[in-house]
Amino acid sequence: MRKLRARSLSVSEARQVLRGFELESGTVDDVIDDFCRRGYLDDEALAGVLVASGVERKGQGRVALSRALAQRGIPRDVIDRALDELPDDDDERALDFVRGKARSLSRLDHDTALRRLVGQLSRRGYNGAVAMKAAKTALRETTFGSSTSGVRFVDSD
Known part of the structure; x- marks a missing residue:
């Protein structure tokens, strides 16, 4: 007891x-x-x-x-x-997880950041295709609109 x-x-x-x-x-x-x-x-x-x-x-x-x-x-x-019982939303959950992580990796080159994000998702039990898709999407969202002037446009959603 x-x-x-x-x-x-x-x-x-x-x-x-x-x-x-x-x-x-x-x-x-x-x-x-x-x-x-x-x-x-x-x-x-x-x-x-x-x-x-x-x-x-x-x-x-x-x-x-x-x-x-x-x-x-x-x-x-x-x-x-x-x-x-789980909704079939592994893609969305993986993406939610790596969105915050991608911002913290913005100082790294794209390939290193991608490799780290995919590794983090893999350790959390996401399959390779889901992990790669989420990591690429998160990195694309993080760097979208960046330019040499340092101005970043952030989606306010």
């Missing part, structure tokens, strides 16, 4: 914690079943929270989200259902 108060656990994680107390497997199963009945353990709910958090706070893509859920021991079918 102390572990559950600190953070939500998946059924798999709870099972590992209980095995650490050297309980018989039947006792572990009984405790897990009881915790599931009481709602203390719910892989579906946990997956939903982790997906929402990964998207909203960390800007993660589907690959990174899937990997994070699998590392927590959440079953594949539960992961797939949680990811199916």
